[in-house]
Amino acid sequence: MxxxxxxxxxxxxxxxxxxxxxxxxxxxxxxxxxxxxxxxxxxxxxxxxxxxxxxxxxxxxxxxxxxxxxxxxxxxxxxxxxxDMKELGEDAARKFIRGESSGCEGIMSYRGVPLDSTENR
Known part of the structure; x- marks a missing residue:
C-alpha cells in the first residue's frame, strides 16, 4: 500500500x-x-x-x-x-498504569493530561 x-x-x-x-x-x-x-x-x-x-x-x-x-x-x-475525556481519579489512574481495567472507555486523562488509551483496558 x-x-x-x-x-x-x-x-x-x-x-x-x-x-x-x-x-x-x-x-x-x-x-x-x-x-x-x-x-x-x-x-x-x-x-x-x-x-x-x-x-x-x-x-x-x-x-x-x-x-x-x-x-x-x-x-x-x-x-x-x-x-471529551474521562478524568481518572487516583485509584483508577493507578489501575491504568498497572495495565488493569480502569472501568472507562474513550479517551482518559489524569490531572488534565490525556492518556494513551481509546479502549477499555
Whole structure:
C-alpha cells in the first residue's frame, strides 16, 4: 500500500468521526497536510512537501497520529486536547498504569493530561 496525501474530503471524514466519537474540535486538522496509508495517518506542514522526499523515512516527514485506525499517544496529546475525556481519579489512574481495567472507555486523562488509551483496558 502506498502513502497518499489526503484531499479535503478525506480529511473532513476523519475529523467528523473524531468529533462524533471523541468530541474533538472540528478545526483540529486545519493547517496540516495529512498523509495516509491504510488505517495509519501522519500530519505534517505544507513546507515538508516542498522537499525531495525520495528515500526519506516516514517518521521524518511528520507525526503519526493514527495507527490501525486508532489515535496514537502523540495524536491524543497534540490533537485531542479539546476531546471529551474521562478524568481518572487516583485509584483508577493507578489501575491504568498497572495495565488493569480502569472501568472507562474513550479517551482518559489524569490531572488534565490525556492518556494513551481509546479502549477499555
Amino acid at each position: 502506498m502513502l497518499k496525501i489526503l484531499n479535503s474530503k478525506e480529511k473532513k471524514r476523519i475529523v467528523e468521526s473524531w468529533t462524533r466519537d471523541y468530541g474533538v474540535d472540528s478545526r483540529v486538522l486545519e493547517g496540516y497536510v495529512c498523509l495516509g496509508m491504510g488505517g495509519d495517518l501522519w500530519i505534517t506542514s505544507e513546507d515538508c512537501l516542498k522537499e525531495d522526499l525520495e528515500g526519506m523515512r516516514l517518521d521524518s516527514l511528520g507525526l503519526q497520529v493514527m495507527r490501525g485506525g486508532k489515535p496514537t499517544v502523540h495524536g491524543i496529546q497534540l490533537l485531542f486536547r479539546s476531546a
